[in-house]
Amino acid sequence: MDGFVPNQDAWKTVRDLKRLFGARLGYCKACPFRAECIAVVKPSQAMFDGIAGGRLWCNGLVIDALDDVSDDELAEPKLRPSCGTEAGAKSHSRNDERICPSCRQAAREMDARRQAEKPKQQEQLQLDFAGTT
Ligand code: SF4
Ligand SMILES: [Zn+2]
Incomplete structure (x- = not known):
C-alpha cells in the first residue's frame, strides 16, 4: 500500500x-x-x-x-502445496500452526457451502421419508 x-x-x-x-x-x-x-x-x-x-x-x-x-x-504461517484448500487448513491444525489466510478463507467457504447444503439435504430426507409411507 x-x-x-x-x-x-x-x-x-x-x-x-x-x-x-x-x-x-x-x-x-x-x-x-x-x-x-x-x-x-x-x-x-x-x-x-x-x-x-x-x-x-x-x-x-x-x-x-x-x-x-x-x-x-x-508467527508466520508455514506454507504448503495444499494451502488454499480445506485439506491445507487441516494440515495447519494437525501441526498445531497458525492457519494461513488462504487456508482460512478456503475453510470458511467450505463451511458456508455446507451450511447452504443443509436445508437441501433435510428437504431430500423428508421427500425420501414421504416416499416410503
Ligand atoms: S497492521 Fe497491517 S493492515 Fe493494519 S494498519 Fe498496520 S500495515 Fe495496515
Ligand atoms: Zn495454508
Missing part, C-alpha cells in the same frame, strides 16, 4: 527508514489485523522493508514497533 512500503531510491540506511516511516506506525495502532497482516506479508521470509503489523521492518528484521505489539502476532 502507498505509504507503507518505501520507494527503494528514497532510503539507504535504517535511520532513513525510521525517519521516513516511523511516524506512520501510528496507523497500525488501532488496527485489529496485525497478526493477519504479518501472516499475509510474511516480512521475515520476504525480507520485507516497510510497515506491517505494527512494526517497521528492514530486510525482514524489526527496527521499530508500537509499544503494545506482542510476539504472538509474529
Whole structure:
C-alpha cells in the first residue's frame, strides 16, 4: 500500500527508514489485523522493508514497533502445496500452526457451502421419508 512500503531510491540506511516511516506506525495502532497482516506479508521470509503489523521492518528484521505489539502476532504461517484448500487448513491444525489466510478463507467457504447444503439435504430426507409411507 502507498505509504507503507518505501520507494527503494528514497532510503539507504535504517535511520532513513525510521525517519521516513516511523511516524506512520501510528496507523497500525488501532488496527485489529496485525497478526493477519504479518501472516499475509510474511516480512521475515520476504525480507520485507516497510510497515506491517505494527512494526517497521528492514530486510525482514524489526527496527521499530508500537509499544503494545506482542510476539504472538509474529508467527508466520508455514506454507504448503495444499494451502488454499480445506485439506491445507487441516494440515495447519494437525501441526498445531497458525492457519494461513488462504487456508482460512478456503475453510470458511467450505463451511458456508455446507451450511447452504443443509436445508437441501433435510428437504431430500423428508421427500425420501414421504416416499416410503
Ligand atoms: S497492521 Fe497491517 S493492515 Fe493494519 S494498519 Fe498496520 S500495515 Fe495496515
Ligand atoms: Zn495454508
